Amino acid sequence: xEYEPKDDLNDFEKDLRQVMVRRPAPPSLKRKILARRSRQxxxxxxxxxxxxxxxxxxxxxxxxxxxxxxxxxxEQRRKxxxxxxxxxxxxxxxxxALQQMNEQLADRNRTGE
Amino acid sequence: xxxxWQPDFEQLVDEHQSMVFSLALRMTGDRGLAEEIAQDVxxxxxxxxxxxESPLHALAWLRRVAMSRSADALRRRKVRAMDLWVEIDEHxxxxxxxxxxxxxxxxxxxxxxxxxAQRAALVLRxxxxxxxxxxxxxxxxxLATVKSHLQRGLKLxxxxxxxxxxxxxxxx
Numbered sequence: 335x336e337y338e339p340k341d342d343l344n345d346f347e348k349d350l351r352q353v354m355v356r357r358p359a360p361p362s363l364k365r366k367i368l369a370r371r372s373r374q375x376x377x378x379x380x381x382x383x384x385x386x387x388x389x390x391x392x393x394x395x396x397x398x399x400x401x402x403x404x405x406x407x408x409e410q411r412r413k414x415x416x417x418x419x420x421x422x423x424x425x426x427x428x429x430x431a432l433q434q435m436n437e438q439l440a441d442r443n444r445t446g447e
Numbered sequence: 448x449x450x451x452w453q454p455d456f457e458q459l460v461d462e463h464q465s466m467v468f469s470l471a472l473r474m475t476g477d478r479g480l481a482e483e484i485a486q487d488v489x490x491x492x493x494x495x496x497x498x499x500e501s502p503l504h505a506l507a508w509l510r511r512v513a514m515s516r517s518a519d520a521l522r523r524r525k526v527r528a529m530d531l532w533v534e535i536d537e538h539x540x541x542x543x544x545x546x547x548x549x550x551x552x553x554x555x556x557x558x559x560x561x562x563x564a565q566r567a568a569l570v571l572r573x574x575x576x577x578x579x580x581x582x583x584x585x586x587x588x589x590l591a592t593v594k595s596h597l598q599r600g601l602k603l604x605x606x607x608x609x610x611x612x613x614x615x616x617x618x619x
Contacts, residue, residue: 346601346608347573349554350573350604351573351576352551353555354573355574356574357465357468357472359469359482360468360478363464364457364464366486367460367464371456371489371493374490
């Protein structure tokens with residue numbers, strides 16, 4: 335085998351083109367690519383599921399917290415209303431008692447005359 | 448807008464694995480790394496498959512991504528190509544001899560000693576038979592720069608071949 339680098343750049347280019355043919359890929363390359371692709375797809379599905387699960391858990395948590403807040407507010411309102419009714423009843427009773435006393439005093443004044 | 452061409456991933460792997468692997472191998476000089484890059488490139492293609500519009504688009508996309516991933520890998524490893532080729536000789540010498548002549552292997556070793564930009568331009572020019580305009584597009588570089596890399600790279604490679612291959616032939 336005799337190699338003499340050509341003086342002419344064009345001839346050297348020809349040599350180079352002949353040398354630089356594509357190398358065959360390793361036989362296992364396609365199998366490895368497909369295996370990694372399948373693994374990646376599985377991971378992606380799993381990651382998506384995890385996101386949905388987290389989202390669902392967050393929604394439930396927000397719903398529970400919101401429900402508890404609303405229930406607490408309603409309970410406070412109910413208790414406030416109950417207290418108001420009790421005060422009104424007490425005022426009504428007091429008012430009636432005062433009215434009765436007034437009437438009795440008025441009767442006594444009338445009979446004393 | 449409807450597309451007539453529907454990309455088939457497995458078919459694209461079959462058609463282009465040799466091209467992607469060869470680009471990565473000639474850029475990095477490391478067979479294992481080249482295989483890893485080729486895998487990454489095809490997995491990236493799988494993610495971007497919906498953007499691919501035609502077989503030619505797929506080919507250009509694969510070339511561009513293979514070159515940029517190889518450059519990234521070289522930058523990451525910061526290993527000089529010469530050292531890598533020594534490694535290849537030690538670990539994969541038998542395979543290289545199986546697939547190509549000793550002269551071709553030696554010429555590729557010389558190619559690996561060129562600066563990265565010149566090597567990239569030469570690999571695309573002589574392996575992929577691209578025009579300087581296509582190389583500029585693939586490497587996202589100005590046309591004048593690519594032409595300069597091609598010229599300088601070719602001259603440098605020829606000079607190295609003149610010096611070293613005669614000695615190599617004598618040694619065989």
